[in-house]
Amino acid sequence: MLFLAALVSVFTTAGIVYILVKESVLFFRHVPVWSFLTDTQWTPLFDDAHFGIMVLLSGTLTSSMVALSIAIPLGTVIAIYLSEFAPYRLREFAKPLLELLGGVPTIVYGYFALLFVTPLLQRLYPGLPGFNLLAAGLVMGVMIIPYVASISEDAMRAVPMSLREGSYAMGATRMQTALRVVFPGAFSGVAAAYILGISRAVGETMIVAVAAGMQPNLTFNPLEPAATITTYIVQVALGDVPHGSIAYQTIFAAGLTLMLLTLVFNVAGHVLRKRFRETY
Amino acid sequence: MRALIAKHKRRDVLFALLGLLALMIGILTFAALFVDMALRGFGRLDLDFFTSFPSRHAGQAGILSAWVGSTLVMAVTAAFAVPLGVAAGVYLEEYARKNWVTDLIEINITNLAGVPSIVYGLLALGLFVYQFGLGQSILSAGLTLALLILPVVIVATREAIRSIPQIIREGSYALGATRWQTVRYHILPYSSAGILTGIIIGMARAIGETAPIITIGALTFIAFLPPAPLQAEPPYLSFEWLLSPFTVMPIQMFNWTSRPEAAFQANAAAAGFVLVAMTLAMNALAIWLRYRLRRNIKW
Numbered sequence: 001m002l003f004l005a006a007l008v009s010v011f012t013t014a015g016i017v018y019i020l021v022k023e024s025v026l027f028f029r030h031v032p033v034w035s036f037l038t039d040t041q042w043t044p045l046f047d048d049a050h051f052g053i054m055v056l057l058s059g060t061l062t063s064s065m066v067a068l069s070i071a072i073p074l075g076t077v078i079a080i081y082l083s084e085f086a087p088y089r090l091r092e093f094a095k096p097l098l099e100l101l102g103g104v105p106t107i108v109y110g111y112f113a114l115l116f117v118t119p120l121l122q123r124l125y126p127g128l129p130g131f132n133l134l135a136a137g138l139v140m141g142v143m144i145i146p147y148v149a150s151i152s153e154d155a156m157r158a159v160p161m162s163l164r165e166g167s168y169a170m171g172a173t174r175m176q177t178a179l180r181v182v183f184p185g186a187f188s189g190v191a192a193a194y195i196l197g198i199s200r201a202v203g204e205t206m207i208v209a210v211a212a213g214m215q216p217n218l219t220f221n222p223l224e225p226a227a228t229i230t231t232y233i234v235q236v237a238l239g240d241v242p243h244g245s246i247a248y249q250t251i252f253a254a255g256l257t258l259m260l261l262t263l264v265f266n267v268a269g270h271v272l273r274k275r276f277r278e279t280y
Numbered sequence: 281m282r283a284l285i286a287k288h289k290r291r292d293v294l295f296a297l298l299g300l301l302a303l304m305i306g307i308l309t310f311a312a313l314f315v316d317m318a319l320r321g322f323g324r325l326d327l328d329f330f331t332s333f334p335s336r337h338a339g340q341a342g343i344l345s346a347w348v349g350s351t352l353v354m355a356v357t358a359a360f361a362v363p364l365g366v367a368a369g370v371y372l373e374e375y376a377r378k379n380w381v382t383d384l385i386e387i388n389i390t391n392l393a394g395v396p397s398i399v400y401g402l403l404a405l406g407l408f409v410y411q412f413g414l415g416q417s418i419l420s421a422g423l424t425l426a427l428l429i430l431p432v433v434i435v436a437t438r439e440a441i442r443s444i445p446q447i448i449r450e451g452s453y454a455l456g457a458t459r460w461q462t463v464r465y466h467i468l469p470y471s472s473a474g475i476l477t478g479i480i481i482g483m484a485r486a487i488g489e490t491a492p493i494i495t496i497g498a499l500t501f502i503a504f505l506p507p508a509p510l511q512a513e514p515p516y517l518s519f520e521w522l523l524s525p526f527t528v529m530p531i532q533m534f535n536w537t538s539r540p541e542a543a544f545q546a547n548a549a550a551a552g553f554v555l556v557a558m559t560l561a562m563n564a565l566a567i568w569l570r571y572r573l574r575r576n577i578k579w
Binding site: 001002003005006007008009010012013015016020022023074077080081082085086094096097098099100101103104105106107108109110111112114115142145146149173176178196202203204205206210230233234237243251252262266 | 288289291292295296298299300302303306307309310312313316317320363364365367368370371372375376384385388389391392394395396397398399400401402403405406407410427430431434481484485487488489490491494495496497530533534537538545548549552555556559560562563564567
């Protein structure tokens with residue numbers, strides 16, 4: 001009985017792969033893989049249908065880049081600060097607070113991006129459209145900070161005290177110790193935190209769906225509106241799409257792309273962890 | 281030499297300030313979010329808001345069908361995720377032998393935690409909605425979210441069980457207890473607070489999930505309640521509500537946010553405020569439980 005319960009996780013993975021591949025195979029019977037990868041238009045719901053995943057991929061990558069350029073530096077600095085600099089009481093107070101920040105529903109962040117951050121940014125860049133990747137990416141970055149900070153901090157705390165003491169005994173300052181001893185020592189854990197952040201950014205749905213608009217747009221400019229892989233799935237699901245139609249199958253092809261993308265990052269994370277693992 | 285030391289000390293202080301600043305950015309953003317939502321939504325937060333259905337008129341719209349839907353979906357999620365997650369955690373910690381099947385299960389759990397939530401939505405759309413014919417119902421949504429939070433519950437259960445020292449188990453076995461008796465009378469009671477923490481965090485995550493539920497096709501405009509689970513005539517209990525169409529809090533909020541009228545956005549703010557208050561309360565409860573746990577247990 002207990003064994004069956006544990007097997008549910010395996011069934012889930014198998015179910016995901018089965019469903020995604022099954023529907024995608026039907027999709028790729030209509031649309032050659034080559035044009036899926038190289039077409040520069042994404043208009044699956046029009047009469048003149050084009051299926052160029054690049055268009056959606058560009059939106060996903062752009063918003064993720066914006067998010068990560070916020071989350072990785074800030075998350076790392078917070079982790080180093082909390083692990084090496086902050087007084088004990090501040091740390092005990094800040095960590096649960098960060099966890100709370102990570103627990104806020106993403107739809108709420110989406111609301112925030114659209115109705116608070118975008119008007120704010122429009123004051124800086126008056127020409128900014130109401131839907132844009134920049135606001136979505138920035139808020140997504142703030143959403144990801146707690147994940148990156150919390151996991152990196154755990155990794156740094158796991159570095160043995162004797163290494164720090166050795167460094168201090170050599171006359172190093174706190175910052176030198178943190179950056180040249182603790183950070184490299186914890187790198188495999190920190191890399192895992194980054195990878196998790198990347199997966200979150202790529203798979204994030206509601207923030208971009210609300211704040212970045214949903215029209216497909218082949219662009220790497222964060223100031224423009226664009227659709228991502230995830231928002232396309234939401235858009236189709238919101239409309240009434242008949243089961244078995246080509247539009248129904250496209251969301252599974254898009255999902256498969258998303259799944260493969262996160263898989264690449266997870267495998268990369270695994271390799272990084274193995275290569276940089278320090279044993280004490 | 282003295283100048284060099286002074287320079288490095290200055291850098292130390294600067295870095296500490298930078299760290300504090302980064303922390304503040306995160307926390308202040310959250311404060312801005314919360315205050316902005318409270319200010320915009322406060323005017324809409326009254327009793328009527330909780331007891332009205334959504335409406336074409338922003339001023340009369342409420343979240344009755346949304347919070348009822350959320351509650352029912354959460355009930356289904358808990359009914360599946362808690363027994364399955366705890367059972368899987370107990371199996372992996374207390375029963376599993378070290379072999380390739382166990383490795384496979386463990387790798388799977390780690391990977392599932394990294395799968396984007398919308399992919400779970402696609403799984404549910406293909407499997408629950410069409411293959412099993414459950415339709416776009418509360419049952420489908422509850423099952424989807426149960427799968428989504430299963431890794432959270434399993435990991436929390438395993439960590440709670442792992443922190444119980446080996447001597448407890450040995451003592452129990454020495455008195456002639458079977459493995460099941462040890463689990464039932466020692467392992468589960470001692471790890472219950474830790475498991476509960478994991479369950480609460482998982483449920484807090486599930487209640488705010490929007491993407492997978494949109495994907496399975498929850499409606500955004502529902503002006504009726506699912507059939508009541510308790511009925512006046514026998515057999516008193518009815519499970520019709522499981523197959524009823526529904527909406528949930530985050531979807532209601534999404535619907536209002538994507539409208540251009542300011543009045544609906546005030547509704548979205550109010551709904552968001554309720555949603556954040558709920559998840560914050562749940563997370564705070566979990567953190568408090570963990571804190572108490574750390575203080576009270578002395579093995």
